[in-house]
Amino acid sequence: MQVHSFLxxxxxxxxxxxxxxxxLQDATxxxxxxxxxxxxILILGYIVSPCLNVVLNLWWLILFITKKQATAPKWxxxxxxxxxxxxxxxxxxxx
Numbered sequence: 001m002q003v004h005s006f007l008x009x010x011x012x013x014x015x016x017x018x019x020x021x022x023x024l025q026d027a028t029x030x031x032x033x034x035x036x037x038x039x040x041i042l043i044l045g046y047i048v049s050p051c052l053n054v055v056l057n058l059w060w061l062i063l064f065i066t067k068k069q070a071t072a073p074k075w076x077x078x079x080x081x082x083x084x085x086x087x088x089x090x091x092x093x094x095x
Contacts, residue, residue: 021045
């Protein structure tokens with residue numbers, strides 16, 4: 001179960017990068033000027049974050065159904081779920 005806790009923390013970092021990418025869509029100034037770093041942030045924010053969130057939320061659902069305890073903190077699970085719902089809403093608004 002330690003993999004679950006690790007992936008939850010990685011998902012949190014990717015979710016923060018997703019929020020940063022979402023902010024950059026309308027921003028006129030960018031905090032990071034290096035193009036390679038920006039490309040990495042975009043990949044982690046827009047591609048890795050939703051994929052990792054789907055996997056983790058399905059894993060949490062399976063743990064909940066089987067009544068097993070998740071090793072990640074509850075606040076981390078909730079925060080990742082809220083950001084995942086925000087990601088779904090942003091995709092629905094673009095479609």
